Amino acid sequence: MFRESPREPTRDGVVRAAEKVAAIVQPTPLLPIEVNGVRIHAKCDNLQPIGAFKIRGAWHRLTDLSPEERAAGVVAVSSGNHAQGVAWAARELGIEAAIVMPADAPQVKLDATRALGAEVILYDRAGGEDRDVIANALCDERGRTLVHAYADPWVIEGQGSMGIEIAAQLGRQPSRIVVCCGGGGLAAGLALSCPDSAIVPVEPEGWDDMAKSLATGTIQRVGPNPPKTACDAIQTPSTAPLNFAVLNGRSDPGIAVSDAEVRAAQRFAFSRLHVVVEPGGAAALAAALAGKVALDPDTVVTLTGGNTDPHDFAAVIARDD
Structure with missing residues:
Protein backbone atom coordinates (compact mmCIF):
# COMPACT_ATOMS: atom_id res chain seq x y z
CA MET A 1 0.00 0.00 0.00
CA PHE A 2 1.86 3.05 -1.28
CA ARG A 3 0.66 6.63 -1.18
CA GLU A 4 0.59 8.46 -4.49
CA SER A 5 3.77 10.45 -5.03
CA PRO A 6 3.46 14.24 -5.30
CA ARG A 7 6.03 14.31 -8.12
CA GLU A 8 8.58 12.24 -10.04
CA PRO A 9 12.25 11.99 -9.02
CA THR A 10 14.63 13.69 -11.46
CA ARG A 11 18.35 13.89 -12.10
CA ASP A 12 18.24 17.61 -11.32
CA GLY A 13 16.82 16.60 -7.95
CA VAL A 14 19.68 14.14 -7.47
CA VAL A 15 22.23 16.87 -8.18
CA ARG A 16 20.53 19.20 -5.70
CA ALA A 17 20.45 16.41 -3.11
CA ALA A 18 24.16 15.73 -3.65
CA GLU A 19 24.97 19.36 -2.93
CA LYS A 20 22.95 19.23 0.29
CA VAL A 21 24.55 15.96 1.41
CA ALA A 22 28.05 17.25 0.63
CA ALA A 23 27.43 20.20 2.94
CA ILE A 24 26.92 17.97 6.00
CA VAL A 25 29.05 14.82 5.53
CA GLN A 26 32.31 13.93 3.82
CA PRO A 27 32.24 11.66 0.74
CA THR A 28 32.62 8.01 1.72
CA PRO A 29 35.65 6.15 0.34
CA LEU A 30 35.72 4.50 -3.07
CA LEU A 31 38.28 1.76 -2.48
CA PRO A 32 40.02 -0.46 -5.05
CA ILE A 33 39.52 -4.17 -4.46
CA GLU A 34 40.47 -7.25 -6.47
CA VAL A 35 37.65 -9.72 -7.09
CA ASN A 36 38.23 -12.87 -9.12
CA GLY A 37 41.34 -11.38 -10.70
CA VAL A 38 39.68 -8.08 -11.67
CA ARG A 39 40.39 -4.79 -9.90
CA ILE A 40 37.05 -3.11 -9.22
CA HIS A 41 35.91 -0.49 -6.68
CA ALA A 42 33.85 -0.67 -3.48
CA LYS A 43 31.78 2.35 -2.43
CA CYS A 44 31.88 2.22 1.36
CA ASP A 45 28.67 3.89 2.50
CA ASN A 46 28.76 1.62 5.54
CA LEU A 47 31.09 4.36 6.87
CA GLN A 48 28.40 7.05 6.97
CA PRO A 49 27.72 8.69 10.39
CA ILE A 50 24.74 6.37 10.93
CA GLY A 51 26.53 3.38 9.39
CA ALA A 52 24.44 3.30 6.19
CA PHE A 53 23.65 5.17 2.98
CA LYS A 54 20.13 5.99 4.21
CA ILE A 55 21.32 9.28 5.67
CA HIS A 148 8.96 6.17 3.07
CA ALA A 149 12.13 4.09 2.96
CA TYR A 150 12.10 3.91 -0.84
CA ALA A 151 8.74 4.96 -2.33
CA ASP A 152 9.45 8.69 -2.07
CA PRO A 153 10.90 10.95 -4.81
CA TRP A 154 13.08 12.92 -2.38
CA VAL A 155 14.44 9.72 -0.84
CA ILE A 156 15.25 8.32 -4.29
CA GLU A 157 17.03 11.53 -5.25
CA GLY A 158 18.93 11.61 -1.98
CA GLN A 159 20.14 8.03 -2.39
CA GLY A 160 21.21 8.91 -5.92
CA SER A 161 23.72 11.37 -4.48
CA MET A 162 25.95 8.32 -4.00
CA GLY A 163 26.26 8.09 -7.79
CA ILE A 164 27.34 11.73 -8.05
CA GLU A 165 30.11 10.99 -5.53
CA ILE A 166 31.17 7.81 -7.33
CA ALA A 167 31.49 9.56 -10.68
CA ALA A 168 33.52 12.38 -9.13
CA GLN A 169 35.84 9.95 -7.36
CA LEU A 170 36.26 7.65 -10.35
CA GLY A 171 36.57 10.53 -12.81
CA ARG A 172 33.75 9.12 -14.96
CA GLN A 173 30.53 7.19 -14.64
CA PRO A 174 31.18 3.49 -13.94
CA SER A 175 30.47 0.85 -16.55
CA ARG A 176 28.15 -0.78 -14.02
CA ILE A 177 27.09 -0.34 -10.41
CA VAL A 178 26.22 -3.52 -8.54
CA VAL A 179 23.78 -2.40 -5.86
CA CYS A 180 22.21 -3.96 -2.78
CA CYS A 181 18.48 -3.77 -3.41
CA GLY A 182 15.41 -3.93 -1.21
CA GLY A 183 12.61 -1.66 -2.39
CA GLY A 184 14.81 -0.06 -5.02
CA GLY A 185 15.36 3.44 -3.64
CA LEU A 186 19.12 3.33 -4.08
CA ALA A 187 18.96 1.46 -7.40
CA ALA A 188 16.53 4.02 -8.81
CA GLY A 189 18.59 6.93 -7.50
CA LEU A 190 21.75 5.51 -9.08
CA ALA A 191 19.93 5.01 -12.38
CA LEU A 192 19.11 8.72 -12.35
CA SER A 193 22.53 9.92 -11.21
CA CYS A 194 24.57 7.69 -13.54
CA PRO A 195 22.58 7.35 -16.78
CA ASP A 196 25.58 5.86 -18.62
CA SER A 197 26.07 3.06 -16.07
CA ALA A 198 24.42 -0.35 -16.03
CA ILE A 199 22.55 -0.78 -12.74
CA VAL A 200 22.58 -4.34 -11.36
CA PRO A 201 20.23 -4.89 -8.38
CA VAL A 202 21.10 -7.68 -5.94
CA GLU A 203 18.55 -9.18 -3.52
CA PRO A 204 18.42 -12.10 -1.07
CA GLU A 205 17.26 -15.47 -2.40
CA GLY A 206 13.50 -15.78 -2.04
CA TRP A 207 13.16 -12.00 -1.72
CA ASP A 208 14.07 -11.16 -5.32
CA ASP A 209 10.83 -9.43 -6.24
CA MET A 210 12.73 -6.67 -8.07
CA ALA A 211 14.46 -9.21 -10.31
CA LYS A 212 11.13 -10.82 -11.12
CA SER A 213 9.50 -7.46 -11.70
CA LEU A 214 12.22 -6.39 -14.14
CA ALA A 215 12.04 -9.77 -15.91
CA THR A 216 8.27 -9.64 -16.39
CA GLY A 217 7.80 -5.90 -16.90
CA THR A 218 5.22 -5.75 -14.10
CA ILE A 219 5.58 -5.35 -10.34
CA GLN A 220 5.82 -8.72 -8.58
CA ARG A 221 5.54 -9.42 -4.87
CA VAL A 222 7.56 -11.85 -2.79
CA GLY A 223 5.79 -15.19 -2.74
CA PRO A 224 4.00 -16.70 0.25
CA ASN A 225 6.15 -18.06 3.06
CA PRO A 226 9.46 -16.59 1.83
CA PRO A 227 12.61 -18.07 3.38
CA LYS A 228 14.36 -16.50 6.32
CA THR A 229 17.22 -14.25 5.35
CA ALA A 230 20.02 -12.58 7.26
CA CYS A 231 19.61 -9.53 4.99
CA ASP A 232 17.01 -7.68 7.07
CA ALA A 233 17.99 -4.33 5.52
CA ILE A 234 16.82 -5.43 2.04
CA GLN A 235 13.95 -7.70 3.02
CA THR A 236 10.99 -6.00 1.32
CA PRO A 237 7.80 -7.59 -0.06
CA SER A 238 7.69 -5.55 -3.27
CA THR A 239 8.99 -2.48 -5.01
CA ALA A 240 6.76 0.55 -5.54
CA PRO A 241 5.40 1.98 -8.80
CA LEU A 242 7.62 5.05 -8.36
CA ASN A 243 10.83 3.01 -8.21
CA PHE A 244 9.75 0.55 -10.86
CA ALA A 245 8.97 3.37 -13.29
CA VAL A 246 12.60 4.52 -13.06
CA LEU A 247 14.18 1.06 -13.30
CA ASN A 248 11.92 -0.76 -15.78
CA GLY A 249 13.79 -0.95 -19.07
CA ARG A 250 16.75 0.87 -17.51
CA SER A 251 18.21 -1.66 -15.06
CA ASP A 252 20.00 -4.90 -15.83
CA PRO A 253 18.26 -8.11 -14.72
CA GLY A 254 18.44 -8.61 -10.98
CA ILE A 255 20.55 -11.16 -9.12
CA ALA A 256 19.75 -13.21 -6.00
CA VAL A 257 22.37 -14.26 -3.46
CA SER A 258 22.30 -16.83 -0.66
CA ASP A 259 23.05 -16.22 3.01
CA ALA A 260 26.23 -18.28 2.60
CA GLU A 261 27.40 -16.04 -0.25
CA VAL A 262 26.59 -12.98 1.85
CA ARG A 263 28.62 -14.32 4.79
CA ALA A 264 31.55 -14.91 2.46
CA ALA A 265 31.29 -11.29 1.33
CA GLN A 266 31.23 -10.04 4.93
CA ARG A 267 34.41 -11.98 5.65
CA PHE A 268 36.02 -10.74 2.43
CA ALA A 269 35.26 -7.09 3.24
CA PHE A 270 36.60 -7.53 6.76
CA SER A 271 39.85 -9.18 5.68
CA ARG A 272 40.56 -7.15 2.53
CA LEU A 273 39.06 -3.74 3.29
CA HIS A 274 39.12 -3.95 7.10
CA VAL A 275 35.50 -2.80 7.37
CA VAL A 276 32.39 -4.19 9.02
CA VAL A 277 29.48 -4.80 6.65
CA GLU A 278 26.05 -6.06 7.67
CA PRO A 279 24.42 -8.88 5.65
CA GLY A 280 22.15 -6.66 3.54
CA GLY A 281 25.00 -4.25 2.94
CA ALA A 282 27.20 -7.05 1.58
CA ALA A 283 24.78 -8.44 -1.03
CA ALA A 284 26.30 -6.62 -4.01
CA LEU A 285 29.80 -7.76 -3.11
CA ALA A 286 28.43 -11.29 -2.62
CA ALA A 287 27.14 -11.33 -6.21
CA ALA A 288 30.52 -10.19 -7.52
CA LEU A 289 32.48 -12.75 -5.48
CA ALA A 290 30.13 -15.55 -6.54
CA GLY A 291 30.73 -14.78 -10.22
CA LYS A 292 27.08 -13.83 -10.77
CA VAL A 293 27.85 -10.51 -12.46
CA ALA A 294 30.35 -9.52 -15.16
CA LEU A 295 33.22 -7.42 -13.83
CA ASP A 296 35.61 -4.93 -15.41
CA PRO A 297 37.89 -2.21 -13.97
CA ASP A 298 35.05 0.33 -14.14
CA THR A 299 32.70 -1.78 -12.01
CA VAL A 300 31.58 -0.42 -8.63
CA VAL A 301 29.96 -2.51 -5.89
CA THR A 302 28.09 -0.82 -3.07
CA LEU A 303 28.68 -1.59 0.60
CA THR A 304 25.53 -0.01 1.94
CA GLY A 305 25.46 -0.66 5.68
CA GLY A 306 27.52 -1.74 8.65
CA ASN A 307 24.92 -1.93 11.41
CA THR A 308 25.19 -5.50 12.60
CA ASP A 309 25.04 -7.14 16.00
CA PRO A 310 28.64 -7.64 17.26
CA HIS A 311 28.01 -11.22 18.35
CA ASP A 312 26.39 -12.14 15.03
CA PHE A 313 29.25 -10.55 13.11
CA ALA A 314 31.86 -12.35 15.21
CA ALA A 315 30.09 -15.63 14.49
CA VAL A 316 30.14 -14.92 10.74
CA ILE A 317 33.85 -14.11 10.81
CA ALA A 318 34.63 -17.24 12.81
CA ARG A 319 32.81 -19.72 10.58
CA ASP A 320 34.00 -21.10 7.26
CA ASP A 321 31.19 -21.94 4.84
Missing part, protein backbone atom coordinates in the same frame (compact mmCIF):
# COMPACT_ATOMS: atom_id res chain seq x y z
CA ARG A 56 21.32 10.64 2.12
CA GLY A 57 17.63 10.29 1.32
CA ALA A 58 16.51 11.19 4.82
CA TRP A 59 18.47 14.44 4.81
CA HIS A 60 17.22 15.49 1.37
CA ARG A 61 13.60 14.75 2.33
CA LEU A 62 13.53 16.39 5.72
CA THR A 63 15.39 19.53 4.63
CA ASP A 64 12.75 20.04 1.93
CA LEU A 65 9.83 19.99 4.37
CA SER A 66 7.85 23.19 4.76
CA PRO A 67 7.86 24.96 8.15
CA GLU A 68 4.37 23.60 8.78
CA GLU A 69 5.45 20.05 7.92
CA ARG A 70 8.49 20.31 10.16
CA ALA A 71 6.33 21.44 13.06
CA ALA A 72 3.95 18.47 12.60
CA GLY A 73 6.72 15.85 12.43
CA VAL A 74 7.39 12.79 10.30
CA VAL A 75 6.68 9.06 10.20
CA ALA A 76 8.97 6.48 8.60
CA VAL A 77 9.03 2.72 8.05
CA SER A 78 12.26 0.78 8.34
CA SER A 79 14.02 -2.31 9.65
CA GLY A 80 16.75 -0.05 10.98
CA ASN A 81 18.97 1.86 8.57
CA HIS A 82 16.37 4.24 7.15
CA ALA A 83 15.09 4.55 10.72
CA GLN A 84 18.46 5.83 11.84
CA GLY A 85 18.79 8.11 8.83
CA VAL A 86 15.43 9.76 9.52
CA ALA A 87 16.10 9.89 13.27
CA TRP A 88 19.51 11.51 12.70
CA ALA A 89 18.14 14.11 10.28
CA ALA A 90 15.15 14.81 12.52
CA ARG A 91 17.40 15.35 15.54
CA GLU A 92 19.64 17.74 13.59
CA LEU A 93 16.60 19.71 12.36
CA GLY A 94 14.53 19.64 15.56
CA ILE A 95 11.73 17.54 14.04
CA GLU A 96 9.72 14.87 15.89
CA ALA A 97 10.01 11.43 14.26
CA ALA A 98 8.07 8.21 14.76
CA ILE A 99 9.53 5.10 13.14
CA VAL A 100 7.54 1.93 12.42
CA MET A 101 10.00 -0.95 12.84
CA PRO A 102 9.62 -4.76 12.85
CA ALA A 103 9.72 -6.34 16.30
CA ASP A 104 12.36 -8.76 15.04
CA ALA A 105 14.70 -6.04 13.75
CA PRO A 106 18.29 -6.35 15.01
CA GLN A 107 18.48 -5.00 18.56
CA VAL A 108 21.47 -2.85 17.63
CA LYS A 109 19.29 -0.99 15.11
CA LEU A 110 16.36 -0.59 17.51
CA ASP A 111 18.67 0.75 20.20
CA ALA A 112 20.45 3.14 17.84
CA THR A 113 17.17 4.57 16.53
CA ARG A 114 15.87 5.22 20.05
CA ALA A 115 19.23 6.72 21.05
CA LEU A 116 18.83 9.28 18.28
CA GLY A 117 15.60 10.46 19.88
CA ALA A 118 12.98 8.87 17.64
CA GLU A 119 9.80 7.17 18.85
CA VAL A 120 9.88 3.50 17.82
CA ILE A 121 6.59 1.73 17.05
CA LEU A 122 6.95 -2.03 16.64
CA TYR A 123 4.94 -4.28 14.33
CA ASP A 124 4.81 -8.05 13.78
CA ARG A 125 6.50 -8.67 10.43
CA ALA A 126 6.40 -12.45 10.87
CA GLY A 127 2.69 -12.31 11.67
CA GLY A 128 1.87 -10.49 8.46
CA GLU A 129 1.20 -6.98 9.75
CA ASP A 130 1.58 -4.35 7.01
CA ARG A 131 4.01 -1.62 8.04
CA ASP A 132 2.75 0.75 5.35
CA VAL A 133 -0.84 0.51 6.62
CA ILE A 134 0.38 1.30 10.14
CA ALA A 135 2.52 4.21 8.98
CA ASN A 136 -0.24 5.72 6.82
CA ALA A 137 -2.66 5.53 9.73
CA LEU A 138 -0.16 7.32 11.98
CA CYS A 139 0.27 10.07 9.42
CA ASP A 140 -3.51 10.54 9.22
CA GLU A 141 -3.93 10.52 13.00
CA ARG A 142 -1.09 12.93 13.73
CA GLY A 143 -1.08 15.05 10.57
CA ARG A 144 2.52 14.05 9.82
CA THR A 145 4.51 13.60 6.63
CA LEU A 146 5.41 10.06 5.59
CA VAL A 147 9.08 9.55 4.76
Whole structure:
Protein backbone atom coordinates (compact mmCIF):
# COMPACT_ATOMS: atom_id res chain seq x y z
CA MET A 1 0.00 0.00 0.00
CA PHE A 2 1.86 3.05 -1.28
CA ARG A 3 0.66 6.63 -1.18
CA GLU A 4 0.59 8.46 -4.49
CA SER A 5 3.77 10.45 -5.03
CA PRO A 6 3.46 14.24 -5.30
CA ARG A 7 6.03 14.31 -8.12
CA GLU A 8 8.58 12.24 -10.04
CA PRO A 9 12.25 11.99 -9.02
CA THR A 10 14.63 13.69 -11.46
CA ARG A 11 18.35 13.89 -12.10
CA ASP A 12 18.24 17.61 -11.32
CA GLY A 13 16.82 16.60 -7.95
CA VAL A 14 19.68 14.14 -7.47
CA VAL A 15 22.23 16.87 -8.18
CA ARG A 16 20.53 19.20 -5.70
CA ALA A 17 20.45 16.41 -3.11
CA ALA A 18 24.16 15.73 -3.65
CA GLU A 19 24.97 19.36 -2.93
CA LYS A 20 22.95 19.23 0.29
CA VAL A 21 24.55 15.96 1.41
CA ALA A 22 28.05 17.25 0.63
CA ALA A 23 27.43 20.20 2.94
CA ILE A 24 26.92 17.97 6.00
CA VAL A 25 29.05 14.82 5.53
CA GLN A 26 32.31 13.93 3.82
CA PRO A 27 32.24 11.66 0.74
CA THR A 28 32.62 8.01 1.72
CA PRO A 29 35.65 6.15 0.34
CA LEU A 30 35.72 4.50 -3.07
CA LEU A 31 38.28 1.76 -2.48
CA PRO A 32 40.02 -0.46 -5.05
CA ILE A 33 39.52 -4.17 -4.46
CA GLU A 34 40.47 -7.25 -6.47
CA VAL A 35 37.65 -9.72 -7.09
CA ASN A 36 38.23 -12.87 -9.12
CA GLY A 37 41.34 -11.38 -10.70
CA VAL A 38 39.68 -8.08 -11.67
CA ARG A 39 40.39 -4.79 -9.90
CA ILE A 40 37.05 -3.11 -9.22
CA HIS A 41 35.91 -0.49 -6.68
CA ALA A 42 33.85 -0.67 -3.48
CA LYS A 43 31.78 2.35 -2.43
CA CYS A 44 31.88 2.22 1.36
CA ASP A 45 28.67 3.89 2.50
CA ASN A 46 28.76 1.62 5.54
CA LEU A 47 31.09 4.36 6.87
CA GLN A 48 28.40 7.05 6.97
CA PRO A 49 27.72 8.69 10.39
CA ILE A 50 24.74 6.37 10.93
CA GLY A 51 26.53 3.38 9.39
CA ALA A 52 24.44 3.30 6.19
CA PHE A 53 23.65 5.17 2.98
CA LYS A 54 20.13 5.99 4.21
CA ILE A 55 21.32 9.28 5.67
CA ARG A 56 21.32 10.64 2.12
CA GLY A 57 17.63 10.29 1.32
CA ALA A 58 16.51 11.19 4.82
CA TRP A 59 18.47 14.44 4.81
CA HIS A 60 17.22 15.49 1.37
CA ARG A 61 13.60 14.75 2.33
CA LEU A 62 13.53 16.39 5.72
CA THR A 63 15.39 19.53 4.63
CA ASP A 64 12.75 20.04 1.93
CA LEU A 65 9.83 19.99 4.37
CA SER A 66 7.85 23.19 4.76
CA PRO A 67 7.86 24.96 8.15
CA GLU A 68 4.37 23.60 8.78
CA GLU A 69 5.45 20.05 7.92
CA ARG A 70 8.49 20.31 10.16
CA ALA A 71 6.33 21.44 13.06
CA ALA A 72 3.95 18.47 12.60
CA GLY A 73 6.72 15.85 12.43
CA VAL A 74 7.39 12.79 10.30
CA VAL A 75 6.68 9.06 10.20
CA ALA A 76 8.97 6.48 8.60
CA VAL A 77 9.03 2.72 8.05
CA SER A 78 12.26 0.78 8.34
CA SER A 79 14.02 -2.31 9.65
CA GLY A 80 16.75 -0.05 10.98
CA ASN A 81 18.97 1.86 8.57
CA HIS A 82 16.37 4.24 7.15
CA ALA A 83 15.09 4.55 10.72
CA GLN A 84 18.46 5.83 11.84
CA GLY A 85 18.79 8.11 8.83
CA VAL A 86 15.43 9.76 9.52
CA ALA A 87 16.10 9.89 13.27
CA TRP A 88 19.51 11.51 12.70
CA ALA A 89 18.14 14.11 10.28
CA ALA A 90 15.15 14.81 12.52
CA ARG A 91 17.40 15.35 15.54
CA GLU A 92 19.64 17.74 13.59
CA LEU A 93 16.60 19.71 12.36
CA GLY A 94 14.53 19.64 15.56
CA ILE A 95 11.73 17.54 14.04
CA GLU A 96 9.72 14.87 15.89
CA ALA A 97 10.01 11.43 14.26
CA ALA A 98 8.07 8.21 14.76
CA ILE A 99 9.53 5.10 13.14
CA VAL A 100 7.54 1.93 12.42
CA MET A 101 10.00 -0.95 12.84
CA PRO A 102 9.62 -4.76 12.85
CA ALA A 103 9.72 -6.34 16.30
CA ASP A 104 12.36 -8.76 15.04
CA ALA A 105 14.70 -6.04 13.75
CA PRO A 106 18.29 -6.35 15.01
CA GLN A 107 18.48 -5.00 18.56
CA VAL A 108 21.47 -2.85 17.63
CA LYS A 109 19.29 -0.99 15.11
CA LEU A 110 16.36 -0.59 17.51
CA ASP A 111 18.67 0.75 20.20
CA ALA A 112 20.45 3.14 17.84
CA THR A 113 17.17 4.57 16.53
CA ARG A 114 15.87 5.22 20.05
CA ALA A 115 19.23 6.72 21.05
CA LEU A 116 18.83 9.28 18.28
CA GLY A 117 15.60 10.46 19.88
CA ALA A 118 12.98 8.87 17.64
CA GLU A 119 9.80 7.17 18.85
CA VAL A 120 9.88 3.50 17.82
CA ILE A 121 6.59 1.73 17.05
CA LEU A 122 6.95 -2.03 16.64
CA TYR A 123 4.94 -4.28 14.33
CA ASP A 124 4.81 -8.05 13.78
CA ARG A 125 6.50 -8.67 10.43
CA ALA A 126 6.40 -12.45 10.87
CA GLY A 127 2.69 -12.31 11.67
CA GLY A 128 1.87 -10.49 8.46
CA GLU A 129 1.20 -6.98 9.75
CA ASP A 130 1.58 -4.35 7.01
CA ARG A 131 4.01 -1.62 8.04
CA ASP A 132 2.75 0.75 5.35
CA VAL A 133 -0.84 0.51 6.62
CA ILE A 134 0.38 1.30 10.14
CA ALA A 135 2.52 4.21 8.98
CA ASN A 136 -0.24 5.72 6.82
CA ALA A 137 -2.66 5.53 9.73
CA LEU A 138 -0.16 7.32 11.98
CA CYS A 139 0.27 10.07 9.42
CA ASP A 140 -3.51 10.54 9.22
CA GLU A 141 -3.93 10.52 13.00
CA ARG A 142 -1.09 12.93 13.73
CA GLY A 143 -1.08 15.05 10.57
CA ARG A 144 2.52 14.05 9.82
CA THR A 145 4.51 13.60 6.63
CA LEU A 146 5.41 10.06 5.59
CA VAL A 147 9.08 9.55 4.76
CA HIS A 148 8.96 6.17 3.07
CA ALA A 149 12.13 4.09 2.96
CA TYR A 150 12.10 3.91 -0.84
CA ALA A 151 8.74 4.96 -2.33
CA ASP A 152 9.45 8.69 -2.07
CA PRO A 153 10.90 10.95 -4.81
CA TRP A 154 13.08 12.92 -2.38
CA VAL A 155 14.44 9.72 -0.84
CA ILE A 156 15.25 8.32 -4.29
CA GLU A 157 17.03 11.53 -5.25
CA GLY A 158 18.93 11.61 -1.98
CA GLN A 159 20.14 8.03 -2.39
CA GLY A 160 21.21 8.91 -5.92
CA SER A 161 23.72 11.37 -4.48
CA MET A 162 25.95 8.32 -4.00
CA GLY A 163 26.26 8.09 -7.79
CA ILE A 164 27.34 11.73 -8.05
CA GLU A 165 30.11 10.99 -5.53
CA ILE A 166 31.17 7.81 -7.33
CA ALA A 167 31.49 9.56 -10.68
CA ALA A 168 33.52 12.38 -9.13
CA GLN A 169 35.84 9.95 -7.36
CA LEU A 170 36.26 7.65 -10.35
CA GLY A 171 36.57 10.53 -12.81
CA ARG A 172 33.75 9.12 -14.96
CA GLN A 173 30.53 7.19 -14.64
CA PRO A 174 31.18 3.49 -13.94
CA SER A 175 30.47 0.85 -16.55
CA ARG A 176 28.15 -0.78 -14.02
CA ILE A 177 27.09 -0.34 -10.41
CA VAL A 178 26.22 -3.52 -8.54
CA VAL A 179 23.78 -2.40 -5.86
CA CYS A 180 22.21 -3.96 -2.78
CA CYS A 181 18.48 -3.77 -3.41
CA GLY A 182 15.41 -3.93 -1.21
CA GLY A 183 12.61 -1.66 -2.39
CA GLY A 184 14.81 -0.06 -5.02
CA GLY A 185 15.36 3.44 -3.64
CA LEU A 186 19.12 3.33 -4.08
CA ALA A 187 18.96 1.46 -7.40
CA ALA A 188 16.53 4.02 -8.81
CA GLY A 189 18.59 6.93 -7.50
CA LEU A 190 21.75 5.51 -9.08
CA ALA A 191 19.93 5.01 -12.38
CA LEU A 192 19.11 8.72 -12.35
CA SER A 193 22.53 9.92 -11.21
CA CYS A 194 24.57 7.69 -13.54
CA PRO A 195 22.58 7.35 -16.78
CA ASP A 196 25.58 5.86 -18.62
CA SER A 197 26.07 3.06 -16.07
CA ALA A 198 24.42 -0.35 -16.03
CA ILE A 199 22.55 -0.78 -12.74
CA VAL A 200 22.58 -4.34 -11.36
CA PRO A 201 20.23 -4.89 -8.38
CA VAL A 202 21.10 -7.68 -5.94
CA GLU A 203 18.55 -9.18 -3.52
CA PRO A 204 18.42 -12.10 -1.07
CA GLU A 205 17.26 -15.47 -2.40
CA GLY A 206 13.50 -15.78 -2.04
CA TRP A 207 13.16 -12.00 -1.72
CA ASP A 208 14.07 -11.16 -5.32
CA ASP A 209 10.83 -9.43 -6.24
CA MET A 210 12.73 -6.67 -8.07
CA ALA A 211 14.46 -9.21 -10.31
CA LYS A 212 11.13 -10.82 -11.12
CA SER A 213 9.50 -7.46 -11.70
CA LEU A 214 12.22 -6.39 -14.14
CA ALA A 215 12.04 -9.77 -15.91
CA THR A 216 8.27 -9.64 -16.39
CA GLY A 217 7.80 -5.90 -16.90
CA THR A 218 5.22 -5.75 -14.10
CA ILE A 219 5.58 -5.35 -10.34
CA GLN A 220 5.82 -8.72 -8.58
CA ARG A 221 5.54 -9.42 -4.87
CA VAL A 222 7.56 -11.85 -2.79
CA GLY A 223 5.79 -15.19 -2.74
CA PRO A 224 4.00 -16.70 0.25
CA ASN A 225 6.15 -18.06 3.06
CA PRO A 226 9.46 -16.59 1.83
CA PRO A 227 12.61 -18.07 3.38
CA LYS A 228 14.36 -16.50 6.32
CA THR A 229 17.22 -14.25 5.35
CA ALA A 230 20.02 -12.58 7.26
CA CYS A 231 19.61 -9.53 4.99
CA ASP A 232 17.01 -7.68 7.07
CA ALA A 233 17.99 -4.33 5.52
CA ILE A 234 16.82 -5.43 2.04
CA GLN A 235 13.95 -7.70 3.02
CA THR A 236 10.99 -6.00 1.32
CA PRO A 237 7.80 -7.59 -0.06
CA SER A 238 7.69 -5.55 -3.27
CA THR A 239 8.99 -2.48 -5.01
CA ALA A 240 6.76 0.55 -5.54
CA PRO A 241 5.40 1.98 -8.80
CA LEU A 242 7.62 5.05 -8.36
CA ASN A 243 10.83 3.01 -8.21
CA PHE A 244 9.75 0.55 -10.86
CA ALA A 245 8.97 3.37 -13.29
CA VAL A 246 12.60 4.52 -13.06
CA LEU A 247 14.18 1.06 -13.30
CA ASN A 248 11.92 -0.76 -15.78
CA GLY A 249 13.79 -0.95 -19.07
CA ARG A 250 16.75 0.87 -17.51
CA SER A 251 18.21 -1.66 -15.06
CA ASP A 252 20.00 -4.90 -15.83
CA PRO A 253 18.26 -8.11 -14.72
CA GLY A 254 18.44 -8.61 -10.98
CA ILE A 255 20.55 -11.16 -9.12
CA ALA A 256 19.75 -13.21 -6.00
CA VAL A 257 22.37 -14.26 -3.46
CA SER A 258 22.30 -16.83 -0.66
CA ASP A 259 23.05 -16.22 3.01
CA ALA A 260 26.23 -18.28 2.60
CA GLU A 261 27.40 -16.04 -0.25
CA VAL A 262 26.59 -12.98 1.85
CA ARG A 263 28.62 -14.32 4.79
CA ALA A 264 31.55 -14.91 2.46
CA ALA A 265 31.29 -11.29 1.33
CA GLN A 266 31.23 -10.04 4.93
CA ARG A 267 34.41 -11.98 5.65
CA PHE A 268 36.02 -10.74 2.43
CA ALA A 269 35.26 -7.09 3.24
CA PHE A 270 36.60 -7.53 6.76
CA SER A 271 39.85 -9.18 5.68
CA ARG A 272 40.56 -7.15 2.53
CA LEU A 273 39.06 -3.74 3.29
CA HIS A 274 39.12 -3.95 7.10
CA VAL A 275 35.50 -2.80 7.37
CA VAL A 276 32.39 -4.19 9.02
CA VAL A 277 29.48 -4.80 6.65
CA GLU A 278 26.05 -6.06 7.67
CA PRO A 279 24.42 -8.88 5.65
CA GLY A 280 22.15 -6.66 3.54
CA GLY A 281 25.00 -4.25 2.94
CA ALA A 282 27.20 -7.05 1.58
CA ALA A 283 24.78 -8.44 -1.03
CA ALA A 284 26.30 -6.62 -4.01
CA LEU A 285 29.80 -7.76 -3.11
CA ALA A 286 28.43 -11.29 -2.62
CA ALA A 287 27.14 -11.33 -6.21
CA ALA A 288 30.52 -10.19 -7.52
CA LEU A 289 32.48 -12.75 -5.48
CA ALA A 290 30.13 -15.55 -6.54
CA GLY A 291 30.73 -14.78 -10.22
CA LYS A 292 27.08 -13.83 -10.77
CA VAL A 293 27.85 -10.51 -12.46
CA ALA A 294 30.35 -9.52 -15.16
CA LEU A 295 33.22 -7.42 -13.83
CA ASP A 296 35.61 -4.93 -15.41
CA PRO A 297 37.89 -2.21 -13.97
CA ASP A 298 35.05 0.33 -14.14
CA THR A 299 32.70 -1.78 -12.01
CA VAL A 300 31.58 -0.42 -8.63
CA VAL A 301 29.96 -2.51 -5.89
CA THR A 302 28.09 -0.82 -3.07
CA LEU A 303 28.68 -1.59 0.60
CA THR A 304 25.53 -0.01 1.94
CA GLY A 305 25.46 -0.66 5.68
CA GLY A 306 27.52 -1.74 8.65
CA ASN A 307 24.92 -1.93 11.41
CA THR A 308 25.19 -5.50 12.60
CA ASP A 309 25.04 -7.14 16.00
CA PRO A 310 28.64 -7.64 17.26
CA HIS A 311 28.01 -11.22 18.35
CA ASP A 312 26.39 -12.14 15.03
CA PHE A 313 29.25 -10.55 13.11
CA ALA A 314 31.86 -12.35 15.21
CA ALA A 315 30.09 -15.63 14.49
CA VAL A 316 30.14 -14.92 10.74
CA ILE A 317 33.85 -14.11 10.81
CA ALA A 318 34.63 -17.24 12.81
CA ARG A 319 32.81 -19.72 10.58
CA ASP A 320 34.00 -21.10 7.26
CA ASP A 321 31.19 -21.94 4.84
